[in-house]
Amino acid sequence: CEKLRHEIEPEVTHLRASICIEKRVAVTVWYLATNVEYRTISHLFGIGRSTVCSIVHSTCRAIVHCLMSGYITFPTGEMLTDVVKGFSQSFNFPQCAGAIDGCHIPVSPPALNHTDYYNRKGWYSVILQAVVDHKYLFRDINVGWPGSVHDARVLANSSIFQNAESGLILNEQQKEIEGCTIPVFLVGDSAYPLKNWLLKPFPHNDHLTDEKKNFNYRISKARIVVENAFGRLKARWRRLMKKNDMQIRHVQHVIAACCVLHNVCEIHGDSFDDDWMEETDLQLQHAETHTVRDTVNDRTAAIRETLVSHLANS
Numbered sequence: 001c002e003k004l005r006h007e008i009e010p011e012v013t014h015l016r017a018s019i020c021i022e023k024r025v026a027v028t029v030w031y032l033a034t035n036v037e038y039r040t041i042s043h044l045f046g047i048g049r050s051t052v053c054s055i056v057h058s059t060c061r062a063i064v065h066c067l068m069s070g071y072i073t074f075p076t077g078e079m080l081t082d083v084v085k086g087f088s089q090s091f092n093f094p095q096c097a098g099a100i101d102g103c104h105i106p107v108s109p110p111a112l113n114h115t116d117y118y119n120r121k122g123w124y125s126v127i128l129q130a131v132v133d134h135k136y137l138f139r140d141i142n143v144g145w146p147g148s149v150h151d152a153r154v155l156a157n158s159s160i161f162q163n164a165e166s167g168l169i170l171n172e173q174q175k176e177i178e179g180c181t182i183p184v185f186l187v188g189d190s191a192y193p194l195k196n197w198l199l200k201p202f203p204h205n206d207h208l209t210d211e212k213k214n215f216n217y218r219i220s221k222a223r224i225v226v227e228n229a230f231g232r233l234k235a236r237w238r239r240l241m242k243k244n245d246m247q248i249r250h251v252q253h254v255i256a257a258c259c260v261l262h263n264v265c266e267i268h269g270d271s272f273d274d275d276w277m278e279e280t281d282l283q284l285q286h287a288e289t290h291t292v293r294d295t296v297n298d299r300t301a302a303i304r305e306t307l308v309s310h311l312a313n314s
Helices: 002-008 021-033 038-045 049-071 077-091 151-156 159-165 210-236 248-267 274-283 298-312
Strands: 096-106 125-132 138-146 175-177 180-182 185-187
Touching: 002 021, 002 049, 021 038, 021 049, 021 248, 038 049, 049 248, 077 096, 077 210, 096 151, 096 210, 125 151, 125 210, 125 248, 138 151, 138 159, 138 248, 151 159, 175 298, 180 298, 185 210, 210 248, 210 274, 210 298
Parallel strands: 096 185
Antiparallel strands: 096 125, 125 138, 175 180
16 A cells, blocks of 8 residues: 555545545455456445446556566576576476466457457457466566467567567576586477577477477476466456456556566465365366477577486486
């Protein structure tokens, strides 16, 4: 409340009593954590439905504006060291700085170009692309692409792609493994392109050696953190499991605010009941992934082959 006060605290006027900041935050948290309608929240808090709507939108925007830069940060320096060490200790996977994936959030599509939002799972959505660390914390998010867009295209148009390609991130703490210099990198599924800074499994329809099968297994274990993070996000903030009947520009703020609040909860040790995951598990089941075929350069091939050999012996 204190961090948002200067952003959304209403002016006191002689015309009517203002709604205090604590009540505004409570209304918003209640809205995001449940699937109830504005009408129900209006009765619970004794305010008008239009007021509930206005409060939710303004508070979500304030959360994104005031808190995102403090709670969703891509790891560098000491923080990056901790993340790499965490993946190594938890999954025995070296040099991993995070796992990347996309998640579909149900929406009511706009009248214009509504088919763009119809995803391969058979419903309307926008995409949340996220990089997650070993503690289920979101380290980077990209929100708002229509549900029909391929994950690789979302990545190619995101800031994390531009920063990684230009060397602004993931360019430190290289490690010598079996005579090959291995940079820190992200791990993703077969929908993503293969890069020096982004590793993915070998195609399953290829004739794989036991070592490559082991690599695929180990990378899938490291990737599980991003799927678990999406599950925990939707389990806590159940608004993301229901079709959001609001304009797309407002949905983006709601999703981003939920991601920020997810990190707030995880960082400050908020309790989590595993039973909350039951309903989210059904929605998180993946449809068939469209594999991206790669033209692999020598450097990238050497990095992946070195890790195949290293993981086979560890």
